[in-house]
Amino acid sequence: MSSNLREKTVGFVGLGMMGDPMAENILKKGLALVVYDIDKRKVEHFVGLGAQAGTGPADVARGACTVISMVDTTAQAEEVIVGSGGFIDTAQPGDVIISMGTIDPMALRRMQQKLASKGIDLLDAPVSGMDKGAKAGTLKAFVGGDAAALDRARPVLATMCAEIIHFGAVGNGTSMKLVNNMLFQVGRILVTEALVLGAKAGLDPKQMVEVIGKATGNSAAFQYTAPKILARDFDGIRMDITYKDIELQTSLAKSLGVPMFIAPVAQQVYQIARAAGLGSKDATSIVQIYEQWTGVPVAPHE
The missing domain is CATH 1.10.1040.10 (N-(1-d-carboxylethyl)-l-norvaline Dehydrogenase; domain 2)
Structure with a gap:
């Protein structure tokens, strides 16, 4: 994938009750999207909407400069973001990874250290507003991480969230x-x-x-x-x-x-x-x- 196309593409892993409508809103706002979920039927649904299908988290990060993890647990987030076959394997310096699930703040800080050594930024941006807000695109994002990285990610977050509130360092949003x-x-x-x-x-x-x-x-x-x-x-x-x-x-x-x-x-x-x-x-x-x-x-x- 060309670097120009990659810069205009968003990656999304985790198409559950919240992730599904959030990812749909990214598409509705006209952004290119590559998705992955362990449930292949969910991926097929998004392909039908115009998204690309990734074969796993690493493949998603290979095709997008901004990638989102929206999974349930800390263990799942660590696997998606820094595990073998995770975002860390193919993300490039200057990319922004956004963890939007509600997980352990201390684990986020450990992941940040691993990603920072490769020049990759991590934001945590869990959301408030439940499934109704996810469908309507009116979620509130509680963000932790570097302010410059947030500036780069803000246009993507704005497709899903009506409010984006920065709380400081990685982990603080969570x-x-x-x-x-x-x-x-x-x-x-x-x-x-x-x-x-x-x-x-x-x-x-x-x-x-x-x-x-x-x-x-x-x-x-x-x-x-x-x-x-x-x-x-x-x-x-x-x-x-x-x-x-x-x-x-x-x-x-x-x-x-x-x-x-x-x-x-x-x-x-x-x-x-x-x-x-x-x-x-x-x-x-x-x-x-x-x-x-x-x-x-x-x-x-x-």
Whole structure:
């Protein structure tokens, strides 16, 4: 591939619930795209939309100056970015690698050191806004890394994100995402417990949701969780991902010597739900565990 064409091409690995619409937005904004995912059907879908198919992460980086990793776990990100057959094998000096999954900030800094020795920049840019924001292109990117590298990557990030916020060094964007996620993910447990308590006390859950949505108990966690519970809509962000995020939060706290009390307890509540077979469901499905414990459904009264 010519250097000129390579400069105008974006690489993308990880076409999951978030990555799929994010990559589609890159195409919709007129940028050339080369993609890879372990699910070949997802790659074929993008080829049908006009993207090129890569045979693996290294092949993706061979064809693009800006490459994105949007995978679930730290181990997956390390494999994609610096593993054998990863971006590092074929990326060139001056290229920018963007890690957009929520992973371990310390691992990002270790990867940065390996990439910097080859003149390759790493940005971490996890996003907030969930799948709705991914589809609409209204995500918020929390970015860590070199400011000059961010300037080069900004046009690509802007195809997916309405806000791009720089937090300083590599890893800081992900630390910000973990702090934000902690408030949301722990908050969902409290929302669930409050609704179960009210239902057990005889209150109509529908009326509770209407009132709390306009009162001091309202929050982003409430606005996400309560309507899904009432609708029995348990599709969305997998419980396994929520558990993984809280593990990252508590691990970061341990590495920094920060005491944490509430997040580890919330993690164990999520683990109870996972052990009951709810790991692939949205984390709001945890209400089913509380309903079993209390013998009361959180459902609108007739």
